[in-house]
Amino acid sequence: xxxxxxxxxxxxxxxxxxxxxxxxxxxxxxxxxxxxxxxxxxxxxxxxxxxxxxxxxxxxxxxxxxxxxxxxxxxxxxxxxxxxxxxxxxxxxxxxxxxxxxxxxxxxxxxxxxxxxxxxxxxxxxxxxxxxxxxxxxxxxxxxxxxxxxxxxxxxxxxxxxxxxxxxxxxxxxxxxxxxxxxxxxxxxxxxxxxxxxxxxxxxxxxxxxxxxxxxxxxxxxxxxxxxxxxxxxxxxxxxxxxxxxxxxxxxxxxxxxxxxxxxxxxxx
Amino acid sequence: xxxxxxxxxxxxxxxxxxxxxxxxxxxxxxxxxxxxxxxxxxxxxxxxxxxxxxxxxxxxxxxxxxxxxxxxxxxxxxxxxxxxxxxxxxxxxxxxxxxxxxxxxxxxxxxxxxxxxxxxxxxxxxxxxxxxxxxxxxxxxxxxxxxxxxxxxxxxxxxxxxxxxxxxxxxxxxxxxxxxxxxxxxxxxxxxxxxxxxxxxxxxxxxxxxxxxxxxxxxxxxxxxxxxxxxxxxxxxxxxxxxxxxxxxxxxxxxxxxxxxxxxxxxxx
Numbered sequence: 217x218x219x220x221x222x223x224x225x226x227x228x229x230x231x232x233x234x235x236x237x238x239x240x241x242x243x244x245x246x247x248x249x250x251x252x253x254x255x256x257x258x259x260x261x262x263x264x265x266x267x268x269x270x271x272x273x274x275x276x277x278x279x280x281x282x283x284x285x286x287x288x289x290x291x292x293x294x295x296x297x298x299x300x301x302x303x304x305x306x307x308x309x310x311x312x313x314x315x316x317x318x319x320x321x322x323x324x325x326x327x328x329x330x331x332x333x334x335x336x337x338x339x340x341x342x343x344x345x346x347x348x349x350x351x352x353x354x355x356x357x358x359x360x361x362x363x364x365x366x367x368x369x370x371x372x373x374x375x376x377x378x379x380x381x382x383x384x385x386x387x388x389x390x391x392x393x394x395x396x397x398x399x400x401x402x403x404x405x406x407x408x409x410x411x412x413x414x415x416x417x418x419x420x421x422x423x424x425x426x427x428x429x430x431x432x433x434x435x436x437x438x439x440x441x442x443x444x445x446x447x448x449x450x451x452x453x454x455x456x457x458x459x460x461x462x463x464x465x466x467x468x469x470x471x472x473x474x475x476x477x478x479x480x481x482x483x484x485x
Numbered sequence: 486x487x488x489x490x491x492x493x494x495x496x497x498x499x500x501x502x503x504x505x506x507x508x509x510x511x512x513x514x515x516x517x518x519x520x521x522x523x524x525x526x527x528x529x530x531x532x533x534x535x536x537x538x539x540x541x542x543x544x545x546x547x548x549x550x551x552x553x554x555x556x557x558x559x560x561x562x563x564x565x566x567x568x569x570x571x572x573x574x575x576x577x578x579x580x581x582x583x584x585x586x587x588x589x590x591x592x593x594x595x596x597x598x599x600x601x602x603x604x605x606x607x608x609x610x611x612x613x614x615x616x617x618x619x620x621x622x623x624x625x626x627x628x629x630x631x632x633x634x635x636x637x638x639x640x641x642x643x644x645x646x647x648x649x650x651x652x653x654x655x656x657x658x659x660x661x662x663x664x665x666x667x668x669x670x671x672x673x674x675x676x677x678x679x680x681x682x683x684x685x686x687x688x689x690x691x692x693x694x695x696x697x698x699x700x701x702x703x704x705x706x707x708x709x710x711x712x713x714x715x716x717x718x719x720x721x722x723x724x725x726x727x728x729x730x731x732x733x734x735x736x737x738x739x740x741x742x743x744x745x746x747x748x749x750x751x752x753x754x
Contacts, residue, residue: 344618345618347618347621348617348618349613349614349616349617352616352653352657353650353651353652353653356644356651356652356653356657357650357651360644360651374664374665374666374667375625375629375665381622381626382622382625382626382629383622383625384621384622384625384661384665385665387664387665388621388625388661388662388664388665389661391660391661391663391664392653392657392658392660392661393657394660395643395656395657395660396643396644396653396654396656396657397643398643
């Protein structure tokens with residue numbers, strides 16, 4: 217792997233890391249860290265490389281998310297997290313939109329300052345257990361009753377891996393509502409270009425000096441490459457061998473896990 | 486209306502009727518008949534016109550469905566119902582497919598004779614309250630774990646109207662699974678051409694002598710027209726005024742309800 221690495225690992229000043237499937241596998245009890253990832257984050261920090269977490273996580277506020285990661289041994293801070301909910305709040309304010317939220321209970325505090333009376337849009341996150349038949353019908357009825365339905369989706373992932381197996385991600389439910397209402401959702405989060413640009417701005421590094429590391433071939437790798445970054449796919453998390461034959465997206469390299477990526481990158485510093 | 490009717494109502498020998506939204510509005514307690522529809526069905530019968538119900542109903546066996554309609558005053562029999570589940574059973578047998586069922590509890594008996602061990606496909610119906618987060622994840626995991634995922638959907642409706650409001654139909658959940666698994670579902674039921682052809686065969690009338698009457702602009706009207714039938718849209722059930730500007734589908738006529746359609750058709754006999 218070190219051989220293959222030399223080309224893509226040069227002239228790096230900052231790393232964007234996906235979290236679920238790269239740092240840890242989510243699931244019951246908060247999930248479990250992926251072997252070597254906590255140590256890899258420490259080594260990135262010690263090396264002087266800049267680090268930003270670029271996540272579509274919408275099952276918790278950033279504060280609680282970071283607390284969970286810290287409890288698993290990851291040395292990260294709230295300022296190092298770029299997540300869809302704050303980006304959605306900016307968009308809602310700019311456009312005077314009042315959301316009906318179909319999101320995880322634990323994400324609701326991120327929208328505390330947003331006016332939610334008499335909704336004129338629906339914001340969809342990875343609502344998990346809140347994806348009930350009743351809640352989906354409610355969001356659908358609100359949308360189809362709007363003169364101009366506005367559906368904002370926090371990511372468009374197809375699925376992700378938890379400790380007890382694969383789970384449908386927000387993108388699947390987004391497609392259901394898009395079809396039922398004949399609308400196109402606006403995606404906030406990966407792979408939206410504006411979202412990666414926010415993460416790069418927070419990283420403070422131009423795209424050509426940054427590498428994205430993720431387990432999702434389309435949302436992590438494809439999205440980052442479209443912003444001019446290099447991107448690696450790890451063979452952890454939701455990675456499946458068939459990803460290596462993806463018709464549209466080809467990572468700059470595959471690595472077995474984050475630890476291996478960091479080994480190679482640090483050798484080139 | 487009678488004026489407008491003269492063209493499209495000529496030379497009719499049989500009628501295909503959609504059920505939910507044409508004969509009755511479904512909902513809590515079994516639903517309520519649409520005013521004038523039971524009398525309209527009696528008048529069709531008395532006129533000598535042939536009659537077949539062509540429904541995407543998948544929340545009950547045909548036996549229970551007909552019992553419910555009879556209790557509401559409709560003079561119909563099981564042999565007069567063309568529904569997706571029996572069509573799906575034929576397809577499963579022909580292709581040696583063993584389904585995992587994500588359907589309404591009350592539909593399960595239609596699949597009593599089908600081998601369901603070690604599933605190699607997923608059959609999706611309007612599962613209603615069975616569309617839980619857990620059940621959707623289970624169907625998804627089975628599908629994505631198959632070497633060649635086969636998803637069979639009993640209809641692809643976007644939504645329908647119940648007495649307490651609009652509900653997401655099976656098509657929305659079909660789109661969710663299609664997206665998550667990157668597969669295309671095979672649709673059994675309206676608007677599939679083979680399904681209308683089965684209904685016509687059971688009606689015993691060629692398409693050019695049959696009229697389809699439904700409340701769904703795409704699945705009833707569009708589907709029937711593609712088989713060479715005339716098709717009316719009623720302004721009951723899931724009808725919405727915006728349907729009259731549909732970019733692809735234009736019914737042969739609009740009628741306010743089934744009773745009005747039958748008035749016009751019988752005048753032309």
